[in-house]
Amino acid sequence: MTKSPKITPMLQQYLELKEQHKDAILFYRMGDFYEMFFEDAEIASKALGITLTSRNNKGDANKVPMCGVPFHALGTYLGKMVKAGHRVAICEQVQDPKEAKGIVQREVVRIVSPGVTTDDQLLDEKTNCYICSLTCCKKYGKGILLGLSFLDASTGIFLLTEFLDALEVYGELVDIITRFQPAELLISETTAQDYPDVISTLQTVLPGLCLTTRADHIYDLEQARTTLTEHFQTANLGGFGCDQLSCGIRSAGALLAYIQDTQKASLNHIQTLRTINKDDHLIIDEASRRNLELTETLIGGVRSGTLLDVLDCTTTPMGARLLKERIISPLNDETRITRRLDAVEELCSNPQARKQIRDLLAKVYDLERLCSRLVLGQGNARDIAALKTSFQQLPSLAQVLDDFTTVLFADISQHLDPLKELCTLIEVSIRDDAPPSLREGKLICEGYHERLDHLIHLLRDGKQLILDLEGKERQKTGIAKLKVGFNKVFGYYFEVSRAQASLVPEDYIRKQTLVNAERFITPELKELENEISSAQEERLDLEYRLFTEIRDRIAAESNRILQTAHQIARIDFLTSLAEASAKYRYCKPTLNFTNEIQIQEGRHPVIERSLDSGRFVANDVFLDQECNQLLIITGPNMAGKSTVLRQTALIVLMAHLGCFVPADSASICLTDRIFTRVGAMDDLRRGQSTFMVEMNETANILNNATENSLVILDEIGRGTSTYDGLAIAWAVAEELVNKNDIGIKTLFATHYHELTDLAISNTRVQNYSIAVKEWNDKILFLHKLVKGATNRSYGIQVAALAGVPGHVIQRAHAILASIEQGEFDHHGKPHQTVKDASGKHQPCQLQLFTSQTDALRDLLKENKPDELSPRQALNLVYELHALMKK
Template sequence: MSDKFTPMMRQYRRIKSEIDPDVILMFRLGDFYELFFEDAKYAAPILNVALTKRSGYPMCGVPHHAMDSYLGKLIRAGCKVAICEQMEDPAAAKGIVRREITRIITPGTITEEGALEDERNNYIAAISHFPGKGFGLAALELSTGELIVENHENIASLIDAIYRIAPCEGIVPISEDSPDEERKQTDIFKQSGVNCVTPVDGWFYEESFAYTTLTNHFTVASLEGFGCEGNSAVIRAAGAILYHVKENLRRDLSHVTAMRLGQTSGYMTLDDATCGHLDLLPMAGRNKAHTLYGVLNATRTPMGARLLHRWVARPLLNLETINNRHDAVEILTKTRSILTPIRDLLAEVRDLERTIARVSLGRGSPRDINAISNALKIAPEIRERLEPAAKGEVLEKILNGLLPLNELTDTIDKTLVESPPATMNEGGMIRTGVNTELDELKDAAANGRAWIAKYQADEIKRTGIKTLKVKFNKIFGYFIEVSSGQLANVPEEYVRKQTMVNCERFITPELKEREEKIIGAADRSIILENEIFDALREKVVSETAAIQAVASAIAELDALCSLADRALALDYTRPAMDESDTIRITDSRHPVIEQLPDSERFVPNDVELNCSTRQIMVITGPNMAGKSTYIRQVALLVVMAQMGSFVPAKTASIGIVDRVFTRVGASDDLAKGRSTFMVEMEETANILNNATTRSLIVLDEIGRGTSTFDGISIAWAVAEYLHNTPAVKAKTLFATHYHELTDLSLTLNGVVNCNVLVRERGDSVVFLRRIVDGTADKSYGIAVAKLAGMPETVLHRAREILENLEADELSESGISA
């Protein structure tokens, strides 16, 4: 059966059989990567390229120089892709060119610059369940070399962590001994929003094997230095992920130089519902500018942007750490003469984290090496600018991380030309004077080109053919091209090589003899340049850990400078942090809404909450008056303060909060068969079961998805439970249209009533957006319906029915009985 295939196609089919059927094979043929059979049929519409045929087989292809952008399209479509390269020069190959798969790329292991988002990390994750010791979570960021591991006591905590890290892919074990584990772990990833889940062999997770994988990779005797010795859950997860990426995906991991054990106890817990309700981070279908991250992100480097993203997702709990970060931001805000030039220097730094990762993976270009050198040379300049202001633990640590690597940058600058080419294929990247043989070869090639130019001029003069040109292509080499109208003047010694539509091409023995010298020198020159570049790349790779340390310092400084810049530009103030149970803020503003270009002038509001006299604020008022904005902005300011940012307020005193809970809005989950009301009740149950006295709860309309009496009863009981249960006596903002709930303040001394001020003008209302103590006397629902454009006849009828409802005198026709 295989006899019907060409040798090249037999090679393709053999290599394709080495990988899983769901992996697309991009097969290098000359200047193109080509796809065949079902791969071509599936990928062509994703790549937006024509589906054609080769020898009768379905085929499509993309140019090799544009591979990164096409690869990005496949990965974003959820594909896994194997890259098959030519492992020898086709011109020197005897028979079929040797080809091998060099790497397999999946959604969680992208390193190609054009396929990654600058501001987001791209993790692949693994989890391990160890009975009695909870769960281990490992996440690898191949494009930066970061490996983080965490312990979690239960599934809820694990799901929150996966949502926070937001990996693009998860791996799960296949094992005959534990057939349900694959399904369980897949469900956990799916619940956490991870759509790409890859099964791997279960023995990757065996503890002794995973331990050996880790110790061999880091070349250490034990994992004590990483704080993971004896931590079975994280060892299994981390070992499995490293082995899978290295062996199954054939990726180099030399730039993964450390494993960081995350301290989950040191960070505020934010579940996926809270992150979504508060618009903390960009999500699919949501404008980045309309998120807290979008408002705070004025970073100048991709590393800083990614770190700031993590800070928003993981507010701090340790008072000293929070104050240290605030100290750093405050120093930068008070030394604008230092802040501005530092930010200007940061803007010149490329993505150092991902660039050194590409170089370590063997895919770094001359421009990547040059970018590393430029960034490393800027680091001492940043250090010099920062030094006068580097007071306090955070800035001093950054200063110590901005160490110069002069020997490395000198070597790079002395080796590479000032503006090197993007690829290594054409030469021209090594400076004159680096290698004597190379200089001689370059001179020979350059002299050859001068000889060609003189030869053309001499031939034009000798033959009288003014349109004669000496050209070059890869098929014929150098040739003489003569237009059809001048063929009568062609000398006899010209040997015809090719006839074209409007011209003919010729060669001469003299031209071919010179061609061998020119091309030989150029080819040898390129080979030698590549050898010199490879040696330079190895020297850069040997400094990976030091370069990563500089990148880390730059990222942290950039994130801090971004917070300082936003504090100055947006009139933020430093919050006073303590361990009390009190939140007291004057003139607080919503950080996102106040920045919307078409928003009205924002009205600031005060807030005071504690766990005794003002534990639960029951907030009433009409729709659109600002209740939801107010309760969200209080939660947002707490998140901002604990992530290290200043806050939009006149003054702020905030006792540290361990967790922010939100129950906001209404949405069905039809895929899981859950109604709006069921979703609401599950979110509320989560709050009641997990809140503590240090939590902050935001409740926006509980009980709307059922009958009025049921809804009031549930909302009332929830408020009583939060007030009366010592373990769950959390600070709570409770917005509601159930005016009956205002009676809670008569019996519960921690409940206070607040409302949104409204000014009536005839049948219309003006929302003043001010939150004050007291209860709202009306709902103003009909006035809001008027603002929405409801027909006047409907509004008139509604007023009539409302009057009779309030009088308890409604007949079947809606008229007073």
């Protein structure tokens, strides 16, 4: 019979704490290590790649699996655990071991999870780390009311929304979730049970999403409302514009309660709750964000090669995060867009001031995350020193901004708090060379605290103080040979020779008699000795206490710090747009209200960066609601059709972002949504074929696009048979032109040349093509968009350029010639085999279109039934029968 391991008081304490945090790996502080036991140790040893040992090695029955990591390397190991998808409960000693009677008291001081962390090693400084809370409230026919909230614990950003979404599709849910890319999803136990398809959908589009379930009661409406109003100290939520969003409130209240429970500290850095209002922004759905490669590439999912990568000239983490957020959610308000454009123009026209701003911002640290760490009680002296360095740049920054005149910069200047008193506090209190640990001392500047100065003086000059006392006593007693000595038994003492012992004062206390000398102590000597011997410990305790007081004073001003951080992010964002615009020769776009998109010499902002200067071929694009509503663009693969489509969408997006655009000139109408159907790719995560992906995205466009939208379509219908694909493409094009009798501005690239006939019957459809030059059966891509259609795709020539073997190319030419010559009967069977270049007979493939020469049809055309005699009609039947046998 196997015996259970012996449970010591320490293990008993561990098990009690573990019982309270069953869903987390418990990092249990023991001296200089965090230890893990039992199953936690087995999991952690694998995740961290550390040795699994055991406690109590006297017998197998008493072995307890264990492993540990040094406390000073917590950040590194914590990062590995969280990236592996684990939640970690940090358990610290909250009692001085000297004061403990029995086991030292310990408590879990915080819980770290993929979506809730403030550690630098776990965070990407240019990306927000969100945790999302989702609640499903009510069903309405084929839809469901959803509440969503997002919180970045490292910056204090807190958002919520609610909306009605279609059951089983969850299109808007996916769009919003993928926009914020949360690392963790919080959901109630009931929702998890009742809506497994919701969770499945989200885990499909966000692989690695950490799922956390919570008790239903924290999603109760009144409890959630109380949690929010108590935190923000308001009577209601009307000031946040969400008082009537009951489903959103459930979600946000549950999320805030979760953060309070896991961080076990003040959350003063969460100072407001913003409602997500999609009407204020140009909407870009998940498929369009992916197709346009706004923040990550289609292949590889990396940042390099995206619009964000090109425009990111930011110098602060706050500015980088704001840029990413605004690229994903551009504006849809003429006044706000114009103000941004004017501010960017002012920066572009003043390169010297722009350089000054960038140089100052380069010395500013991540104020948002530094402030969050201080509020949560996790900041160290280096964090505060980074705040000081950042604050020191503010007066100069404000001075440079005073010279700017645009509305946006006036608003920024008004709200840019220089934080002078906080900067002064840090300058006089925190040492520049302070260590990261708070228990090693050397945190506080001399001159800040009188008692600390005295302790530092004792530690630094203790020996000299003893010698000074020796001199003082010689002078007072008149004993010229009085000297200070030290041993381990008495500590410091005064030694006097036998001959001068009679001169010793009465307050001297004899401690030892030697052959030739006497040794004495005095109260003053013992007091000084005690002060020196205890000075180090007292200094460490005092410095820690003073530091936490200073940290709390700074954290109490978190509202001001975060407000300043936001203004710096705005400055950095605008400066980044101006820097990119000046560097890459972008122009200021104008906004129009005539529903036109007019781009002169437009360029793709990403592709042109990968080419040598001057190699990119610019193109004009004009769209309106009158005569140029749907442009059908034909031309061979690799000629640049997709580039023209994408660059048009990106230029429209950049204009709504408030950025200059890659063109000689551009006039852009306000656009409510950008839709793209570009490229063909299976979505294996969702079990969808290429064609299904095409049709899902096409359906979304047809159902949701308005006359104020821009639609980009590339190769609709190519995922199915030729005739089906052509039919679908034709019907989609007609719908886009005729929808609501107004139509939608659309760029439609296709290889179905039959679609060009639409321009004959509809004056709002125009044909364009990408020009190529033919020479010796080869083609040269000119990459120029020209008026008029083309009737060739040059597929075989493109295949040759791609390196397809020569004999395959020759065979393709032979088959194409057979198709064009109509060497097939009305059943699609070859009249004769076709010889390849070697003279061998090869079977002909079926023709794609009806042959122009068909003997059966010709014979029927030559005879008119009403004019045939019975004899002639019988002869005709025989002739037809003979043709059938051929």
